[in-house]
Amino acid sequence: MHSARFDLASRRDTRRLGARLASALEPGDLVVLAGELGAGKTFLVRAVARALGVSADVAVTSPTFTLVTEYETAKGTLLHADLYRLRDQADVSAEVARLGLRDRRREGAMVVAEWAEGLEGVLGPADFALKITYAGSNARAVEITSARPLA
Ligand SMILES: Nc1ncnc2c1ncn2[C@@H]1O[C@H](COP(=O)(O)OP(=O)(O)OP(=O)(O)O)[C@@H](O)[C@H]1O
């Protein structure tokens, strides 16, 4: 396991990290994003999507109600899941299993998930786990644990 911590002094740093993560992503990868409301999870997913070539005309927003949004990218399908709405449900594992994300990973889709703590049993192992914390109004810190290093 690799771990690293970065200071994200501004949104620009977060965008850069997103681009770096995008270039590290491989088909079937799972990225789990942890952090409080407003920490910057969706912001980072947007940066990843843009770096993968998702046009600025396509909104990348939190799929809280739909749970999963699908984007076609230069590297294949990117699925953005936001499991916030399910987090306190007794049957969260069954609900998440129903989304079929593990099978989509097997087919090569890259999955980036917010609020997916404790769900690796249904999602499969994460390749990158990021925890974003506040460090001031526009500053954040991120801890990354990953199976392979972020190039
Ligand atoms: N360095 C930074 N990195 C990321 N976001 C930042 C940074 N500085 C300020 N922000 C702002 O913080 C907010 C992050 O919101 P975002 O929706 O990404 O949070 P989230 O973690 O997805 O929250 P939620 O749990 O509600 O989904 C945005 O308004 C963004 O502009």
Ligand SMILES: [Mg+2]
């Ligand atoms: Mg979000």
